[in-house]
Amino acid sequence: MAPHQRRIIFGLLAIIIIGLSLKLIDRQRQMAGFDFQGLLDGFKYTTALENANVDIIVQSNVASFQVKTDTLEAQVQPSMLLININTADPERLMALPGIGPVLAAEIVAHRTAHGPFRTAEDLLEVKGIGPNKLSKLLGRVEF
Numbered sequence: 001m002a003p004h005q006r007r008i009i010f011g012l013l014a015i016i017i018i019g020l021s022l023k024l025i026d027r028q029r030q031m032a033g034f035d036f037q038g039l040l041d042g043f044k045y046t047t048a049l050e051n052a053n054v055d056i057i058v059q060s061n062v063a064s065f066q067v068k069t070d071t072l073e074a075q076v077q078p079s080m081l082l083i084n085i086n087t088a089d090p091e092r093l094m095a096l097p098g099i100g101p102v103l104a105a106e107i108v109a110h111r112t113a114h115g116p117f118r119t120a121e122d123l124l125e126v127k128g129i130g131p132n133k134l135s136k137l138l139g140r141v142e143f
Contacts, residue, residue: 082142085123086116097136103128117143 083092090104099107103126110126111117120138123129129137 083140084143085141086111086143096140098133099137119143 083096085093085107090101090108093099093104093107094101106126106128107123114125117123120134120141120143123134123137123141124131
């Protein structure tokens with residue numbers, strides 16, 4: 001391998017590692033409960049699932065260069081877990097796509113007044129959840 005090719009590969013590895021580091025820092029900041037970008041977007045909460053596909057693609061590229069990313073794997077794995085809509089507190093519900101503090105409170109109030117949700121369609125009874133929002137929740141919630 002020529003020296004200029006090694007420099008190119010080293011540069012790409014450095015860019016990937018720096019990108020992963022920034023992603024981990026951002027993920028840890030989000031997990032700590034502060035989402036600056038969400039604050040700018042009017043308290044729009046981002047989720048790990050929205051970024052999971054990007055993380056997995058980056059992770060597979062890094063793996064092809066034989067770089068260990070144990071901490072990234074630990075960050076991606078929890079995002080794949082389902083959230084139990086009947087037991088989750090409002091903070092956990094806000095990790096779902098499109099669920100902010102007001103809608104999380106509506107979900108908790110509805111389940112307190114009417115009992116546990118049995119199916120995904122039961123969520124349509126909650127004020128603020130329509131078919132579009134429900135489609136974003138499918139695959140992320142369990143009952």
